Amino acid sequence: MEPTYNKNDVVFVIPKEQYNIGDVITYKKDNEIITHRIVKKVEYSEKEETFITKGDNNNIEDNYEIKKEEILGKVCYHIKKIGNIVSYIKSRKGFINVIILIIILFLIKNKIDSKKITRKEKRKKYEIKKLRDQYYSK
Numbered sequence: 001m002e003p004t005y006n007k008n009d010v011v012f013v014i015p016k017e018q019y020n021i022g023d024v025i026t027y028k029k030d031n032e033i034i035t036h037r038i039v040k041k042v043e044y045s046e047k048e049e050t051f052i053t054k055g056d057n058n059n060i061e062d063n064y065e066i067k068k069e070e071i072l073g074k075v076c077y078h079i080k081k082i083g084n085i086v087s088y089i090k091s092r093k094g095f096i097n098v099i100i101l102i103i104i105l106f107l108i109k110n111k112i113d114s115k116k117i118t119r120k121e122k123r124k125k126y127e128i129k130k131l132r133d134q135y136y137s138k
Helices: 080-089 092-136
Strands: 010-014 024-029 030-042 047-054 071-079
Touching: 010 024, 010 047, 010 080, 024 047
Parallel strands: none
Antiparallel strands: 010 071, 024 030, 024 071, 030 047
């Protein structure tokens, strides 16, 4: 779909009741997820229709028809280049690094929380000592 969407862009789709010519849709065909633009609508009856799609960078239309059941939805939003991050996280190395990062963040949070608790305990002891000193100094 270049130049509209690049390889590593992530697209968000919303299922619709009806799709029109010009809509950019994402569909699943032969266990592959594809994002293309609808260029033709073929109506066999009032309830049955299929779509012919074409990638923006392709010169010819796709050589198959898309059934409405195969469509995941109409593209409503996309984020550029975030696919690189998603692909990295899906890799073994990326997954392990994410787990390590989560553990490190968890440990840092616990350390900060324990310091807060320690400060609160010291403050309480100090306040008790201060009150005791005031009581006995009278």
